[in-house]
Every structure is written in C-alpha cells, then in structure tokens.
Amino acid sequence: MDSLRIPILKIGDVLIASIQVALHDASAVQFKDDLLQKIHDTKARGVIVDLTALDVVDSFIGRLIADIAAMAGLMGTRVVLTGLQPAVAITLVELGLELPRVLTALNLEKGLAMMQSLTEESGDDAS
Amino acid sequence: MTTEIQLFGAFLNEHLDDGLDQLVDHVTQIGEHYQAMPQNDLRHALRQSLQHIADSLVHNDRAALTAYTQALSQKRAAASFTLLEAIAAMDLFRIYVLDRLDVFRQDGASWSLAAQRQLEDVLRVFGNYFVSGFDTALQQARAELRMQAEQLEAQHRTIRDLSTPILPVYEGIIVVPLVGLIDSYRATQIMEHLLQSITTYQSDIVIVDITGVPVVDTNVMNYLLQTARAVRLVGAQIVLVGISAEVAQTIVHLGADLSNISTLANLQESLQYALQQMRQRMPRHLYQSKGG
Numbered sequence: 001m002d003s004l005r006i007p008i009l010k011i012g013d014v015l016i017a018s019i020q021v022a023l024h025d026a027s028a029v030q031f032k033d034d035l036l037q038k039i040h041d042t043k044a045r046g047v048i049v050d051l052t053a054l055d056v057v058d059s060f061i062g063r064l065i066a067d068i069a070a071m072a073g074l075m076g077t078r079v080v081l082t083g084l085q086p087a088v089a090i091t092l093v094e095l096g097l098e099l100p101r102v103l104t105a106l107n108l109e110k111g112l113a114m115m116q117s118l119t120e121e122s123g124d125d126a127s
Numbered sequence: 128m129t130t131e132i133q134l135f136g137a138f139l140n141e142h143l144d145d146g147l148d149q150l151v152d153h154v155t156q157i158g159e160h161y162q163a164m165p166q167n168d169l170r171h172a173l174r175q176s177l178q179h180i181a182d183s184l185v186h187n188d189r190a191a192l193t194a195y196t197q198a199l200s201q202k203r204a205a206a207s208f209t210l211l212e213a214i215a216a217m218d219l220f221r222i223y224v225l226d227r228l229d230v231f232r233q234d235g236a237s238w239s240l241a242a243q244r245q246l247e248d249v250l251r252v253f254g255n256y257f258v259s260g261f262d263t264a265l266q267q268a269r270a271e272l273r274m275q276a277e278q279l280e281a282q283h284r285t286i287r288d289l290s291t292p293i294l295p296v297y298e299g300i301i302v303v304p305l306v307g308l309i310d311s312y313r314a315t316q317i318m319e320h321l322l323q324s325i326t327t328y329q330s331d332i333v334i335v336d337i338t339g340v341p342v343v344d345t346n347v348m349n350y351l352l353q354t355a356r357a358v359r360l361v362g363a364q365i366v367l368v369g370i371s372a373e374v375a376q377t378i379v380h381l382g383a384d385l386s387n388i389s390t391l392a393n394l395q396e397s398l399q400y401a402l403q404q405m406r407q408r409m410p411r412h413l414y415q416s417k418g419g
Contacts, residue, residue, distance in 0.1 A: 082362060086322030089360040098356050100387070106329055106362035113408070 006031045008038050014115055015039065016108070018050040028064050035068060039077050046115045047072050050108045052083030062097045069102040078118060079103065082111035131242040136184030138231045139224075143174055143181075150223045157219070158212040160203075172199070176220065176253075183249055192249070193256050200260025210261045217254045224250060291320040299331040300401045302394070306339035314350035318357055325363045331408065332401045333358055336394055338369030348377050355388045364389070364404070368397045 006027065008017045015038060023031070039047060049068070057065075069079045080103045084092075092099070103118075105111035151170050154161050161169065176199070183192040203213060228246070232238050290313055294302040303321060325333060337343060337351070351367070358365045366389045370378070378385065391397045 081360070084361050086319065086326060086357075086361060089322060089357040090318060092360055093353050093357045099360065100384070104360055104362040106325070106331065110331070110362065 005034065008035060010038075010042060010044070011112075013042070013044050013119075014046040014048060014112070015042065015044045016048045016050070018053070018108070020053045022056075023054070023061050023064075025060060028061060032064060032068050032071075036071055036075070039072055039075055044077055045119055046078040046080065048080045048082060048108065048111045048115060050082045050111070051085070051088065052107065054088055055085060057088050057091050059095050062092050062095050065092075066097045066099050069099055073101055078115065080105055080111045080115055082106070082108050131236070131238055132245045133185050133187070134236060135228065135231055135238075135242070135246070136181045138236075139177060139181035139227055140185070142227065142230075143177055145230075146223065146226065147174060147177075150219065153219050154216055157215045158209065160206065160208040160212055161216065173220070177224075180224065180249060180253060184246070189249075189252060192253060196253055196256035197259060200257050201263060202260070204260040204264035210258065213258055213261060217257055221250050221254070291317045293321070293324040293328075295328050295330070296398070297402065297405070299329070299405050300334065300398075301325070301328055301330045301332075302334045302336065302398075304336045304339060304394075308342060309340060309347050309350060311346070311350070314347070314354070318350075318354040321354060322357055322361055325358065325361055330363055332364050332366060332404060334366045334368055334394070334397045334401060336368045336397075337374070338393075340369075343371075343374045343377060345377055345381055348374070348381055348383070352381075352383050352385075352388075359387050366391060366397045366400065368392070368394055 006017055006019060006023075008015055010016075015035070017031070017035060019031075035047065038044070049065075051065075054061075065081070069081070072079045079101075081099070082105045084104065103114060105114050147170060150173055151166060154169060154173065155164075155166070156162070175195075179192050179195045183189060200213070224246075228238070290307065292304060292306075294304070296302050301324060303317075305317070309317070321333065321335075324330070335351070335354075340347065343351075355365045355367065365387075368391050370390055389400070391400060
C-alpha cells in the first residue's frame with residue numbers, strides 16, 4: 001500500500017521522518033525498510049524521527065522503534081527521537097523498551113539543534 | 128348503627144390500663160433500647176398507641192393513626208432502635224390487642240369475620256407505618272454515605288494535586304520537590320503529572336528532589352527509575368537530588384543503570400548544574416523564537 005508510506009526528508013546529511021498517522025503493522029515495516037535503505041543510500045550521519053503525532057503505541061510499534069534505532073546505530077548513524085508523548089513514553093518504559101542508545105529531544109527544533117551540536121563536536125564535517 | 132368494630136374500639140378506650148403493665152414488662156425485655164427507656168415513658172407511649180388504634184376503629188378513620196405512627200416510627204429510628212426491636216414490639220402489641228378482643232367477646236359481644244378482617248387491617252396499617260420510619264432512616268444513612276464518599280474523593284483529588292508540585296523555576300527548568308510516602312498509586316500519578324508538565328512547559332531539565340520522601344525502598348526506587356526513564360524518552364534530562372546514604376545503597380543493590388540520570392547532592396548544586404546546562408544550549412536558543 002504505497003499511499004501509506006512515511007516520507008523521509010533530507011537536510012544536509014541528516015534524515016528527518018515525521019510519523020503523522022497511526023502506524024499499522026505493514027506501513028511500519030515498510031518505514032523501517034525505507035529508512036534503512038535511505039541511510040545506506042545517502043550515507044546520512046544522523047536520523048531524526050519525530051513522534052509528536054503518535055498518541056499511543058503497542059508492543060509491536062515499540063519494538064519496531066527500538067529496532068530501527070539499533071539498526072541505524074549499527075550503520076554508524078546517530079538517532080534522535082523527538083516529540084515522544086507522555087502516554088507513549090510510559091508504555092515504552094512499561095514494556096521495558098528504554099532505547100538506551102537513542103538520544104531524545106522535546107521537539108523537532110531541539111532535535112535538530114542537538115544533532116547539529118553533536119556533528120560539530122565530533123568534527124565529522126568534511127569542510 | 129354502631130358496628131361491631133366500633134364497639135370494640137370503644138371497649139378498648141374504656142379499658143386502656145387493663146393488662147398494660149404486663150405489656151410494658153414484655154416490651155422492656157425485647158432489647159437494650161426498650162430496656163433503656165424510662166418505664167413511665169414506655170407505658171405512656173404504649174397507651175397512646177392503643178388509644179389511637181381504638182379511635183381509628185371507633186371513627187373508621189386511618190389518617191390520625193398513620194400520622195401518629197409515622198412520627199413515632201421516625202422517633203424510634205432516630206433513637207437508634209433496631210428494626211428487629213420494632214418488629215418484636217409490633218408483635219407483642221398485636222397479641223395484646225387480640226387478648227383484649229378475647230375479653231370483649233367473653234362478655235357476650237358478637238364478632239363477625241368481617242369485623243375480624245377490619246381489625247387485622249388496622250393492625251396491619253399500624254405495623255407498616257411503624258417500620259416505615261426505619262426505611263426512611265436507612266435512605267438517609269445511604270445518602271449521607273454517598274456525600275461522605277464524594278467528599279473523600281474531593282480530598283483525594285486535592286492530595287493528588289498537592290502530591291506532585293511542579294515548580295517552573297527558570298525557563299526550561301522545573302523542580303519537583305517530592306514530600307511524603309510514595310506508593311504505587313502515587314508513583315503513577317507522579318509519573319503522569321510530571322511527563323505532562325514537561326510537555327506543557329517544554330522543560331529541558333527536570334530536578335527531582337527526594338529529600339522529603341521518608342521511605343525510599345527498592346519499590347519506591349523502581350518507581351523513580353521508571354519515571355526517570357520515561358522523562359528521558361520524552362526528551363528531557365533528569366537530575367535526581369537528595370539521595371541519602373541509605374538510598375544510595377538501595378540503588379546499588381538494585382543494580383540499576385543510572386547512565387542517563389544525573390545525581391547531585393542537593394538542590395543548590397542541581398540548580399547551578401541546570402543553569403550551566405541551559406547556558407551551554409543557549410547560544411542556539413538565542414536565535415530561535417520562544418514557544419515550541
């Protein structure tokens with residue numbers, strides 16, 4: 001179902017994806033595949049996934065987010081999750097999915113700032 | 128023409144004191160409340176009830192009887208007489224009236240089945256109204272309980288609001304001074320309220336001071352750690368303050384991973400740390416508009 005594909009945008013060498021609708025199993029898996037593929041294709045340094053619009057998660061989506069973070073990390077990409085809602089945060093914690101290697105920020109703005117400062121710190125920019 | 132029932136009514140009125148003392152004796156033995164009554168009062172009350180019944184038979188009128196009985200019933204119920212005592216008193220009263228009927232008939236008066244049914248009817252009405260007051264008392268008690276339950280719920284809500292005080296001390300920094308015992312219910316309240324506040328205030332740093340929590344055992348520590356993990360997921364940084372030596376031991380024994388939680392000795396230090404953190408992030412914020 002192509003119409004439910006989550007768009008992944010690129011700013012510099014950072015990828016940004018904003019989850020706007022309730023993720024159904026199929027589209028969630030599709031998103032994971034798309035994202036990992038795009039990271040590989042663009043050699044992105046960082047990925048920001050904005051979850052502001054996600055009201056509720058179940059164990060499937062929860063694990064999927066954890067998997068995406070882990071996989072992206074393995075590919076050498078920093079992952080920042082932004083805009084997690086209280087209810088979702090509580091569910092993830094109760095499910096035991098803490099996502100320890102994932103960075104978090106309150107919103108997309110701060111997420112971008114964080115990503116920026118991280119890239120500057122490590123001096124990865126080829127300039 | 129005077130009917131049999133009216134004649135009996137008149138007979139009752141003329142012999143109100145016959146065997147009354149015996150009735151008083153029997154009623155006294157029913158239970159503690161009748162026993163506690165001064166004998167004269169009880170005698171007077173029984174005599175009055177008899178009189179009302181007699182009048183009701185003579186005048187073929189129920190209104191005065193039901194009004195009197197209702198008032199009497201409410202009086203007894205309000206004085207904490209039990210329903211069982213009232214029913215027992217009713218029984219004795221009925222037997223007494225039937226005893227009077229025996230004497231009335233021995234003197235040669237005629238007595239038809241119709242008259243008997245009328246008498247039973249009046250006694251039944253008397254009985255029903257005598258217990259009605261207890262039903263009213265029960266309804267009132269239930270209504271009071273409901274009100275108390277509502278008051279209790281309102282107090283609970285106040286406690287809930289007071290239990291997680293959120294102080295937005297500086298832009299991007301909130302302080303949460305926890306005071307009092309934390310059980311699982313309160314822990315959930317704290318977590319939900321805190322997360323909501325972080326989203327509302329868009330706070331980057333949350334300082335949780337547990338100095339005022341008297342007991343921090345493994346359960347409480349687990350709740351706090353859960354909350355800390357959730358706070359991090361939402362995108363804020365948590366600083367835990369007020370950890371005593373005992374609490375430090377508890378944390379280590381739990382083997383908890385505190386890599387994402389900062390801990391400091393006291394509130395002053397934590398505020399200094401928080402301000403420092405905000406200043407480091409400020410340069411980027413300087414060029415951004417306020418509000419999320």
